[in-house]
Amino acid sequence: MVRLSNNLVGILNILTFLLSIPILAGGIWLSRQANTECERFLEKPVIALGVFLMVVSLAGIIGACCRVSWLLWFYLLVMFLLIVLLFCFTIFAFVVTNKGAGEVVSERGYKEYRLGDYSNWLQKRVNSQKNWNRIKSCLQDSKVCRSLIDDGSNTPAETFYKEHLSALQSGCCKPLDDCNFTYVTPTNWTKTAKGSTNPDCVAWDSDPSILCYNCQSCKAGLLDNIKSDWKKVAVLNFIFLVFLIVVYSIGCCAFRNNREDNAWKRYP
Numbered sequence: 001m002v003r004l005s006n007n008l009v010g011i012l013n014i015l016t017f018l019l020s021i022p023i024l025a026g027g028i029w030l031s032r033q034a035n036t037e038c039e040r041f042l043e044k045p046v047i048a049l050g051v052f053l054m055v056v057s058l059a060g061i062i063g064a065c066c067r068v069s070w071l072l073w074f075y076l077l078v079m080f081l082l083i084v085l086l087f088c089f090t091i092f093a094f095v096v097t098n099k100g101a102g103e104v105v106s107e108r109g110y111k112e113y114r115l116g117d118y119s120n121w122l123q124k125r126v127n128s129q130k131n132w133n134r135i136k137s138c139l140q141d142s143k144v145c146r147s148l149i150d151d152g153s154n155t156p157a158e159t160f161y162k163e164h165l166s167a168l169q170s171g172c173c174k175p176l177d178d179c180n181f182t183y184v185t186p187t188n189w190t191k192t193a194k195g196s197t198n199p200d201c202v203a204w205d206s207d208p209s210i211l212c213y214n215c216q217s218c219k220a221g222l223l224d225n226i227k228s229d230w231k232k233v234a235v236l237n238f239i240f241l242v243f244l245i246v247v248y249s250i251g252c253c254a255f256r257n258n259r260e261d262n263a264w265k266r267y268p
């Protein structure tokens, strides 16, 4: 009798094994290339993911094709934990990204973001100095604020006030409206004495490497970004979860086959 489930598990795992090779190679390449803290932040999770996929798919290939029951058992255990973990993570992330939204500012095209509006758990993550320094280095490397002055940086104030800015641009690249600073370019504002006492107004600097990257509004902008990205990730997670459950079920059949085959050998 052809053991279809064993072959399927074998083929699926050969695919995951092949996938793990470029991921691992990419992680190692990143660790060689990385010269900013932002890039270094990614290399460890990528390498870990590559090694994890490689080990689990090897266990699946050998377990299914060579009928090694304990390897297949290990493979199924890891898959089961992965399904439970992904399920919990999806629910948790839903709860955590439920709160918070941008606030409309009068006579402005953009919204502004307040850290206090977002969930306490997320606030704690971005308030950790270690986490924030990493995120900040990614923002500084990115084009988020530079893209505002790419067009020659002589946008008149009236035009700028009408622009729709992304949450990160609004929070990190310009001072709060409350500060009442004088507009020069989108990322250059002159401080005035009669500003508000908001700490974000003190944190502002026209130096392109400082801007409002230390502001609470920048952290809030990031959380708003995460919140809207989360909706896309949730859909992907759901598809992936269905896929994992199908693979897990096929794996269970292969495991049962292994045990039946072994029983057959033992009691002819």
Ligand SMILES: *[C@@H]1O[C@H](CO)[C@@H](O)[C@H](O)[C@H]1NC(C)=O
Residues within 6 Å of the ligand: 184, 188, 189, 206, 207, 208
């Ligand atoms: C901001 O504008 C002022 C006035 O034009 C200028 O003196 C200053 O060098 C600019 N700062 C930056 C960081 O571009």
